[in-house]
Amino acid sequence: MVIFKKTVFYTILFAAALTFLYPFIWMILATFKPEIEITEITLLPSVFTLRSYELVFNKIPIIRSFLNSLFVSVTATASVLFFSSMVGYSLSRLQFRGRELIFGVILLTMMIPAQITLIPMYILMVKLDLTNTYRALIFPASISAFGILLFRQYFKAFPQEIIDAARIDGAGEFTILYRIIWPNSIPTLITVGIITFMGIWNDVLWPLIVIRKENLMTMPQMVTLFSVGGRAEAQLGAILAAATLLAVPVMLIYLFFQKYFIRSMATSGLKN
Amino acid sequence: MADVVLKDVTKIFDKEIYAVKDFNIEISDGEFVVLVGPSGCGKSTVLRMIAGLEEVTQGDIYIGDKIVNNIAPKERDIAMVFQNYALYPHMNVFDNISFGLKLRKVDSKEIEKRVNDAAEILGINHLMQRKPKALSGGERQRVALGRSIVRQPKVFLFDEPLSNLDAKLRVELRTEISKLHNRLKTTMIYVTHDQVEAMTLGEKIIIMRDGVIQQKGTPVDVYDNPVNKFVAGFIGSPSMNFITGQVEDTQGLLFNRGSLSFPINSGAEDKLKEFVGKDIIFGIRPEDISISGKEKGIPMVVEILEMMGNEIYLHLAIDQNTLIARVPPDTKVEEGQKVKIIFNFPKAHYFDPDSQIRI
Numbered sequence A: 001m002v003i004f005k006k007t008v009f010y011t012i013l014f015a016a017a018l019t020f021l022y023p024f025i026w027m028i029l030a031t032f033k034p035e036i037e038i039t040e041i042t043l044l045p046s047v048f049t050l051r052s053y054e055l056v057f058n059k060i061p062i063i064r065s066f067l068n069s070l071f072v073s074v075t076a077t078a079s080v081l082f083f084s085s086m087v088g089y090s091l092s093r094l095q096f097r098g099r100e101l102i103f104g105v106i107l108l109t110m111m112i113p114a115q116i117t118l119i120p121m122y123i124l125m126v127k128l129d130l131t132n133t134y135r136a137l138i139f140p141a142s143i144s145a146f147g148i149l150l151f152r153q154y155f156k157a158f159p160q161e162i163i164d165a166a167r168i169d170g171a172g173e174f175t176i177l178y179r180i181i182w183p184n185s186i187p188t189l190i191t192v193g194i195i196t197f198m199g200i201w202n203d204v205l206w207p208l209i210v211i212r213k214e215n216l217m218t219m220p221q222m223v224t225l226f227s228v229g230g231r232a233e234a235q236l237g238a239i240l241a242a243a244t245l246l247a248v249p250v251m252l253i254y255l256f257f258q259k260y261f262i263r264s265m266a267t268s269g270l271k272n
Numbered sequence B: 001m002a003d004v005v006l007k008d009v010t011k012i013f014d015k016e017i018y019a020v021k022d023f024n025i026e027i028s029d030g031e032f033v034v035l036v037g038p039s040g041c042g043k044s045t046v047l048r049m050i051a052g053l054e055e056v057t058q059g060d061i062y063i064g065d066k067i068v069n070n071i072a073p074k075e076r077d078i079a080m081v082f083q084n085y086a087l088y089p090h091m092n093v094f095d096n097i098s099f100g101l102k103l104r105k106v107d108s109k110e111i112e113k114r115v116n117d118a119a120e121i122l123g124i125n126h127l128m129q130r131k132p133k134a135l136s137g138g139e140r141q142r143v144a145l146g147r148s149i150v151r152q153p154k155v156f157l158f159d160e161p162l163s164n165l166d167a168k169l170r171v172e173l174r175t176e177i178s179k180l181h182n183r184l185k186t187t188m189i190y191v192t193h194d195q196v197e198a199m200t201l202g203e204k205i206i207i208m209r210d211g212v213i214q215q216k217g218t219p220v221d222v223y224d225n226p227v228n229k230f231v232a233g234f235i236g237s238p239s240m241n242f243i244t245g246q247v248e249d250t251q252g253l254l255f256n257r258g259s260l261s262f263p264i265n266s267g268a269e270d271k272l273k274e275f276v277g278k279d280i281i282f283g284i285r286p287e288d289i290s291i292s293g294k295e296k297g298i299p300m301v302v303e304i305l306e307m308m309g310n311e312i313y314l315h316l317a318i319d320q321n322t323l324i325a326r327v328p329p330d331t332k333v334e335e336g337q338k339v340k341i342i343f344n345f346p347k348a349h350y351f352d353p354d355s356q357i358r359i
Helices: A002-030 A051-059 A062-093 A099-111 A114-127 A134-141 A145-156 A160-169 A173-184 A186-202 A205-210 A219-228 A236-267 B043-051 B093-103 B108-122 B137-150 B167-184 B195-201 B219-224 B229-234 B269-275
Strands: B004-013 B017-027 B032-036 B058-063 B078-081 B155-159 B187-192 B204-209 B212-217 B241-249 B253-256 B279-284 B289-291 B298-307 B312-318 B321-327 B338-343 B349-351
Touching (some): A062 A173, A062 A186, A062 A219, A099 A145, A114 A134, A114 A205, A134 A205, A160 A173, A160 B093, A186 A236, A219 A236, B004 B043, B017 B043, B017 B212, B043 B058, B043 B155, B043 B187, B078 B137, B093 B137, B108 B167, B137 B167, B167 B187, B167 B195, B195 B219, B204 B219, B229 B241, B229 B279, B241 B269, B241 B321
Antiparallel strands (some): B004 B058, B204 B212, B241 B279, B279 B349, B289 B338, B298 B338, B312 B321
């Protein structure tokens, strides 16, 4: 009976996993097929070829866009971790007038869809003369309400005595946050880090609006323009190859940190 | 090293809750003072105000001759040991102990020397590379002690440091803290709800209740001369027995409580005269009750007998009245046995039932 139950259970899990994985596996394998085979039902290529990738690398500065994306995402993520944890700390641990109000306003900003602020944001960037710079990509993403919320909740559960002990030991607020609390909040840092990184890495709309110069374009922007902009010459293989290149870094990061990520998701809000 | 003085210190939470009220103490340099009281009596709040972790609503706190009300904890030159150790989980023992010194930019050779000296005193040299997670409760608290010693502060503050330890370790570390005080001769302020710790450690003890000081004095003084019923009941284990009864005047004073009535002959007659016809509370400690070998005495029944090894606790009853007596271990009694008891009247106390103050 137990074995039967397990079999059913794993069959369902396997089927579900397959539903998610199949398109992805198909995409990756399709990039190694000759163009003519892509629309066929077979999964494995009859001849292994890198032509699709060659096309991508020849047609667009994909490496440059990869480096742009990497620079923007890493900088913005580091900034989110730094600033959001600072705000999360003050909202959870410092006493000051209007603290709850400020927190409420921050929560409120999470409820406004990004599309609504898109145009005002763009105008702001133009007025600040930031269009066509990395700063236009980094500044708006350098602090996040979601990060603040997550840090605040986690820091609330941090033992007050340890903070008191550090204060008596001579630590100021920055030392307490970055030298005492941070090293004990690794899972939360990783969670906020991954979610922020993925969000910035995958964003297409914002870069499309503020970046026109090709040498500043991010990878998703470049790949999108490549796919729909005609430069792929309607070659499905090349489009898929570009999409694969785009997905790989995020996947690697996720695989590397997933242990922490899941642990943090499982314990957030429960820790005492 | 420094005196610590609290003048009319009051702490109000949320504009209406008085955690501490008009608190006045003078702790002289090198003294070991214990603040004791039931949970919620404000003793920890007093300590946290001295540490600077809690703001003072009214009044002044002096460390040395400086008012420290608005001085940050790190500038007050104090060290504090917490109930749950409060070690930094990501640092090993050495880093935990030396963290405060590093922040104060002490020379690294000096740090090493001080940490080693402290570790020597506390017997934790072999644990230097371990993380707190890999230490037992007793070891953790030793590390926490080490962390406060190396700073060489003017004042040590202890907030129920032994409460999370088992009984044996508690005794062990208690002696350790006593030795530490003898060695360092620094002012120490110790908060506990455990009256045994208070009695054994303190040179002076301060008993608190509902944010107000009930009594201060040496342990012996507080034990022998409690100012009110609360102090009398709080200090001593098992607690003092209290019986409410009426004072009657029939050829000398008589304490009347039905079957538990006896003539008052303790030398307190003069003070009690004005209570004739009124209720009073009679208090007697368990060790001041003995079993009479003769016909004389108040008849009672042994309900429960608790053998402690070195002594016996007898739970005595007659009608609705119960008493606990502490008698030598060789006393020949059994549960259910009828006995006659005698009070050691010179050690008895009388309390006004309205004000609860000792008469």
